[in-house]
Amino acid sequence: DADVTQTPRNRITKTGKRIMLECSQTKGHDRMYWYRQDPGLGLRLIYYSFDVKDINKGEISDGYSVSRQAQAKFSLSLESAIPNQTALYFCATSEPDRPQETQYFGPGTRLLVL
């Protein structure tokens, strides 16, 4: 079974709709992240959480919100989706105190906002 899972894998929605992307992990990591990937722009950090009570904005948090329901679950919400939020979204985890702080990525959610 995959260590980091994301649901849904693909989603089409309309402008103005609220949607939620979910991420679950079985790695037991405290740190979780949400990124978006756009062609030619690489990965940009949306939000990150170092533990259940710690939520931080990343580089591009406007228009997004997150919820850390448990150590294993980190959800990303688009309050009112707009077309330029069409992108590939990745959840990732990492383990603190490891020397190299490797990030473990989920398979991604492809979102299309019409």
Next chain:
Amino acid sequence: GEDVEQSLFLSVREGDSSVINCTYTDSSSTYLYWYKQEPGAGLQLLTYIFSNMDMKQDQRLTVLLNKKDKHLSLRIADTQTGDSAIYFCAEAGGSYIPTFGRGTSLIVHP
């Protein structure tokens, strides 16, 4: 802010060596990484190098770090079609939250 730059495309012939280059601006970078993204998948760590090293070799992969010039490279020897993917350079400082480059698409042709 921190910036990580890499070229967007590289095309090589099967069996040749591939060299993917990356430059970064953060002089406090502690770790530098190479991640690989295969089609339809998330990123996977390929290798990393600590900032006090100048070279790391792992089978077909060689990472070179020039800290003075803030230049990182990834060499893949005997490149195979299965190496076709997007390769991301990333750097992390004290917070260990990486800053990623835009990714280099490696195309391997027969």
